[in-house]
Amino acid sequence: MTAPAPARKNPDAGVFDARRAREDFPILKTAAHGKPLVFLDSAASAQKPRQVIDAVAHVYEAEYANIHRGVYELSERTTAAFEDAREKIRAFLNAREAREIIFVRGATEAINLVAQSFGRAFLKEGDEIVLSALEHHSNIVPWQILRDMTGIVLRVAPVNDAGEIEMEAYEKLLNARTRLVAIAHVSNAIGTVTPIREIIRLAHAKGVPVLVDGCQAVPHQKVDLQALDCDFYAFSGHKLYGPSGIGVLYGKAEHLEAMPPYQGGGDMIRSVTFEKTDFNVIPHKFEAGTPHIAGAIGLGAAIDYLEGLGLADIAAHEQALLQHATARLSQVEGLRIVGTAAEKSSILSFTLAAAHPHDIGTILDGEGIAIRTGHHCAQPLMDRFCVAATARASFGLYNTTEDADALAEGLRKVLEIFG
Amino acid sequence: MFDLKDLYQEVIIDHSKRPRHFGKLAGQNREAEGYNPLCGDRLTVELIVEDGIVKDAAFEGAGCAISTASASLMTDMVRGKTEAEAQALFRQFQSLVTRNDPPTEDELLELEKLAALAGVRAFPSRVKCATLAWHTLSAALDRRNAPVKTE
Numbered sequence: 264m265t266a267p268a269p270a271r272k273n274p275d276a277g278v279f280d281a282r283r284a285r286e287d288f289p290i291l292k293t294a295a296h297g298k299p300l301v302f303l304d305s306a307a308s309a310q311k312p313r314q315v316i317d318a319v320a321h322v323y324e325a326e327y328a329n330i331h332r333g334v335y336e337l338s339e340r341t342t343a344a345f346e347d348a349r350e351k352i353r354a355f356l357n358a359r360e361a362r363e364i365i366f367v368r369g370a371t372e373a374i375n376l377v378a379q380s381f382g383r384a385f386l387k388e389g390d391e392i393v394l395s396a397l398e399h400h401s402n403i404v405p406w407q408i409l410r411d412m413t414g415i416v417l418r419v420a421p422v423n424d425a426g427e428i429e430m431e432a433y434e435k436l437l438n439a440r441t442r443l444v445a446i447a448h449v450s451n452a453i454g455t456v457t458p459i460r461e462i463i464r465l466a467h468a469k470g471v472p473v474l475v476d477g478c479q480a481v482p483h484q485k486v487d488l489q490a491l492d493c494d495f496y497a498f499s500g501h502k503l504y505g506p507s508g509i510g511v512l513y514g515k516a517e518h519l520e521a522m523p524p525y526q527g528g529g530d531m532i533r534s535v536t537f538e539k540t541d542f543n544v545i546p547h548k549f550e551a552g553t554p555h556i557a558g559a560i561g562l563g564a565a566i567d568y569l570e571g572l573g574l575a576d577i578a579a580h581e582q583a584l585l586q587h588a589t590a591r592l593s594q595v596e597g598l599r600i601v602g603t604a605a606e607k608s609s610i611l612s613f614t615l616a617a618a619h620p621h622d623i624g625t626i627l628d629g630e631g632i633a634i635r636t637g638h639h640c641a642q643p644l645m646d647r648f649c650v651a652a653t654a655r656a657s658f659g660l661y662n663t664t665e666d667a668d669a670l671a672e673g674l675r676k677v678l679e680i681f682g
Numbered sequence: 683m684f685d686l687k688d689l690y691q692e693v694i695i696d697h698s699k700r701p702r703h704f705g706k707l708a709g710q711n712r713e714a715e716g717y718n719p720l721c722g723d724r725l726t727v728e729l730i731v732e733d734g735i736v737k738d739a740a741f742e743g744a745g746c747a748i749s750t751a752s753a754s755l756m757t758d759m760v761r762g763k764t765e766a767e768a769q770a771l772f773r774q775f776q777s778l779v780t781r782n783d784p785p786t787e788d789e790l791l792e793l794e795k796l797a798a799l800a801g802v803r804a805f806p807s808r809v810k811c812a813t814l815a816w817h818t819l820s821a822a823l824d825r826r827n828a829p830v831k832t833e
Contacts, residue, residue, distance in 0.1 A: 618747065619745065619746035619747060620721070620746075621721050621746040621748070621808070621811060622690075622746050622747045622748070625686070625689065625805060625807075625808060626686060626690075629686045636721070637720060637721050637722065638721070638722045642722060645722065651721065651722040651723055651724070651744060652721050652722050652723075680686070680690050680695065681695065681699075681747070
């Protein structure tokens with residue numbers, strides 16, 4: 264007869280119960296190559312809780328018609344649900360007004376919207392935009408397209424070896440020609456949390472508006488747009504446990520009202536003749552065509568879900584997990600963590616001396632572990648760290664220390680094969 | 683069926699750790715650059731082609747085990763072949779790793795050491811790693827100067 268195992272200290276069972284939350288995510292019960300799925304790629308796209316899946320299904324089963332058009336009751340209900348979602352997002356981000364929340368396909372479209380509308384209307388040859396070395400391609404390429412159209416100049420704030428923005432250099436880049444700062448709140452590739460309040464404060468001191476790419480921030484920390492005082496804030500629903508194909512551009516009303524439309528079509532007009540079109544008010548001016556109605560409502564459900572769990576508790580859980588995973592991975596022979604900022608989100612990017620990231624990814628996949636490998640759509644940042652690619656594990660609210668341990672064990676298997 | 687042993691055979695690991703014909707080729711008269719946008723891997727293939735025969739072949743670059751081993755095995759295999767034979771081998775290899783049907787015994791014998799890469803066909807996301815060097819070789823033979831992309 265064996266004695267019962269002593270109760271083990273459970274580092275996850277503090278403020279937030281990730282094991283219970285996991286139950287809400289049907290996909291986490293599926294298998295990968297016959298092994299339980301260990302999903303460590305939430306920074307690419309997060310899995311969806313039952314509450315979001317049900318909300319989307321409910322739209323199509325019981326509450327679906329086109330919005331802002333029908334006089335019939337069903338259309339009015341769908342319109343109300345869609346506008347409720349907008350209000351939920353406003354409250355979630357503490358924006359001043361719901362009309363400052365524009366529904367878009369994702370952060371990529373949000374940034375392209377600002378580049379093509381704000382950028383083409385207000386920027387001219389020789390004007391400057393300040394980016395950072397941390398940016399995702401979606402916060403680089405739209406500005407390059409604008410540059411090639413208008414002759415503006417792109418400046419890049421450098422990062423130090425830890426992957427933190429060099430603030431002195433950033434401040435020096437702000438000058439009389441600077442018209443916009445466009446910077447990530449959190450790096451998708453290496454997890455750096457940027458000092459966004461200071462970035463905004465310094466820009467505003469010179470009268471420069473700031474666009475924040477908040478994709479990797481909103482799922483992991485409470486974002487207060489009025490406290491930040493940024494001019495634009497972009498994020499994608501699918502990284503926030505919501506549907507793909509829906510995202511948000513927040514813009515201060517004064518900017519959005521001054522900006523010309525991005526796309527023309529239905530719903531964004533007041534009246535159309537062949538001679539002249541009067542545009543609708545914001546937010547509708549920027550929402551041409553039938554939007555992703557179920558997606559917006561599903562995103563509202565994701566926000567309800569996260570607020571039910573408590574974002575502060577989720578953040579504390581993820582930070583504990585990041586520390587645990589960092590400690591475990593640091594023991595793996597030849598492992599180099601890329602991105603060691605003092606303030607980091609739950610993203611661990613690394614390389615192994617013995618194996619290329621793609622081989623790591625394939626071998627871990629065989630163990631049922633899903634990580635991202637490659638350049639993470641941040642090639643300039645990879646160049647900065649002199650790597651072509653990294654392996655990246657990212658943790659969401661449903662990950663546990665067991666997932667991090669499985670990753671460490673999986674890396675041992677990589678070393679066995681390449682040892 | 684997913685079996686890592688089919689992918690990471692000993693010969694693959696060996697060639698990835700100690701690639702043959704790695705480096706610059708003095709006196710090369712054909713070269714091409716290959717790039718895989720998916721992973722950012724780059725490699726260069728250099729050849730000496732005389733009288734329609736590949737006298738020597740070498741490659742350079744950083745990549746995963748599959749792309750490095752494939753390039754190493756390829757440079758081993760194409761030396762001494764005519765240009766037409768090398769192109770035919772490229773097509774044969776591409777067919778091996780991209781088509782649905784498994785290779786025949788005869789085919790594997792014919793492909794010699796390249797048969798070690800047959801396991802790649804079970805890993806669709808890795809096919810481009812295996813074929814990058816070959817696309818680059820083909821471009822070098824055809825004197826196509828624009829960098830080859832797998833996407």
